[in-house]
Amino acid sequence: MVSGGCVGAEVEVDPEAAAAAAGVERDEAVAPAPARELVVGYALTSKKAKSFLQPKLRGLARKKGILFVAIDHKRPLSDQGPFDIVLHKLTGKGWQQLLEEYREAHPEVTVLDPPGAIAHLLDRQSMLQEVSELDLTDRYGKVRVPKQLFVNTDPLSIPAAVTRAGLSLPLVAKPLVAKSHELSLAYDPTSLTQLEPPLVLQEFVNHGGVMFKVYIVGDAIRVVRRFSLPNVDEGDLSNNAGVFRFPRVSCAAASADDADLDPCVAELPPRPLLEILARELRRRLGLRLFNIDMIREHGTRDRFYVIDMNYFPGYGKMPGYEHVFTDFLLSLSQKEYKRRPSYSSGEW
Numbered sequence: 596m597v598s599g600g601c602v603g604a605e606v607e608v609d610p611e612a613a614a615a616a617a618g619v620e621r622d623e624a625v626a627p628a629p630a631r632e633l634v635v636g637y638a639l640t641s642k643k644a645k646s647f648l649q650p651k652l653r654g655l656a657r658k659k660g661i662l663f664v665a666i667d668h669k670r671p672l673s674d675q676g677p678f679d680i681v682l683h684k685l686t687g688k689g690w691q692q693l694l695e696e697y698r699e700a701h702p703e704v705t706v707l708d709p710p711g712a713i714a715h716l717l718d719r720q721s722m723l724q725e726v727s728e729l730d731l732t733d734r735y736g737k738v739r740v741p742k743q744l745f746v747n748t749d750p751l752s753i754p755a756a757v758t759r760a761g762l763s764l765p766l767v768a769k770p771l772v773a774k775s776h777e778l779s780l781a782y783d784p785t786s787l788t789q790l791e792p793p794l795v796l797q798e799f800v801n802h803g804g805v806m807f808k809v810y811i812v813g814d815a816i817r818v819v820r821r822f823s824l825p826n827v828d829e830g831d832l833s834n835n836a837g838v839f840r841f842p843r844v845s846c847a848a849a850s851a852d853d854a855d856l857d858p859c860v861a862e863l864p865p866r867p868l869l870e871i872l873a874r875e876l877r878r879r880l881g882l883r884l885f886n887i888d889m890i891r892e893h894g895t896r897d898r899f900y901v902i903d904m905n906y907f908p909g910y911g912k913m914p915g916y917e918h919v920f921t922d923f924l925l926s927l928s929q930k931e932y933k934r935r936p937s938y939s940s941g942e943w
């Protein structure tokens with residue numbers, strides 16, 4: 596039975612990430628502050644601006660010669676600025692139009708990230724396409740995508756479509772649009788007819804109730820563990836009928852002792868595997884700001900699944916994000932952008 600557990604509660608952050616947050620031992624070269632202020636225009640919802648532009652980020656940025664300036668997303672950008680970088684996470688045709696006009700007039704300005712690249716992650720079918728095609732297997736492990744099926748037909752025909760596609764229950768039903776977080780779990784064929792397409796149906800993979808949020812900021816990678824859904828066993832399948840909505844609880848960071856977690860479940864994915872995955876996805880997607888939701892198949896050590904990807908996620912919850920982000924912005928201003936990947940983990 597899937598409980599309404601706190602999906603998303605952060606349970607652990609790597610000690611080294613904390614050290615990195617303190618700026619104690621960081622192994623990447625910190626780009627020197629620019630001669631003049633680096634002006635970063637931002638176009639974000641008020642919720643996003645509040646969660647991302649925390650005082651600790653603004654303060655450190657100021658010290659490093661970086662100035663965040665709000666963009667009026669209803670006026671031409673050329674009448675505002677000048678900007679060195681435009682940072683955005685807004686939808687809407689009006690904004691896209693203004694941004695494209697600005698990019699044509701100002702190719703020298705870095706846009707984080709280009710709308711065409713962001714588009715890959717806006718729906719739950721295309722978002723995992725590159726991971727699926729990459730089919731990463733190396734000596735550190737294997738990274739795949741669960742079997743999934745896009746359905747946009749009469750709900751009564753979903754059970755037959757699932758059978759034809761060879762998907763096994765239980766299935767996670769996810770709205771096609773990534774911004775919608777109304778997810779549910781279907782245990783039996785009949786419950787599939789209660790679903791509301793368009794949806795992506797994804798095989799549920801047992802993963803011991805812990806997932807990994809892999810945050811990417813340029814070359815930098817940070818991994819945190821979050822509580823996730825518990826395993827589903829045969830009993831659940833036979834004792835449950837119907838569709839179970841599970842709450843999207845994006846809990847604030849909560850520290851918890853690793854000892855509470857089975858080490859086989861809680862061990863972070865191998866660093867070299869994440870570095871290859873991140874490098875490949877940056878290249879294939881043309882994105883610098885995204886995260887990867889990853890789970891380890893229960894009972895295995897090195898078989899992983901990517902179940903979700905997000906553009907410009909909640910970096911404010913990532914310990915030390917203010918250091919990672921300001922170094923990244925400075926590296927862009929140097930235009931060399933030759934940092935060694937910075938990685939912090941308590942276990943690598």
Ligand SMILES: O=P(O)(O)O[C@@H]1[C@@H](OP(=O)(O)O)[C@H](OP(=O)(O)O)[C@H](O)[C@H](OP(=O)(O)O)[C@H]1OP(=O)(O)O
Nearest residue numbers: 643646773774845888903905906907908909910912
């Ligand atoms: O705000 P937060 O901190 O919950 O961040 C959300 C992300 O949570 P996470 O960083 O992964 O823990 C969240 O990630 P999940 O989809 O929950 O895995 C999304 O990226 C969400 O953006 P959107 O609503 O899908 O456009 C993010 O919301 P926005 O604030 O970017 O709208």
Ligand SMILES: Nc1ncnc2c1ncn2[C@@H]1O[C@H](COP(=O)(O)OP(=O)(O)O)[C@@H](O)[C@H]1O
Nearest residue numbers: 602741767776797798799800823824888902903
């Ligand atoms: N295929 C899956 N197998 C197991 N658990 C899953 C699967 N897909 C999603 N989940 C669980 O549901 C949560 C939310 O799913 P996700 O695809 O990340 O949607 P959202 O974009 O709302 O975060 C995940 O963090 C994980 O706990």
Ligand SMILES: [Mg+2]
Nearest residue numbers: 888903904905
């Ligand atoms: Mg997710």
Ligand SMILES: [Mg+2]
Nearest residue numbers: 773903904905
């Ligand atoms: Mg998501």
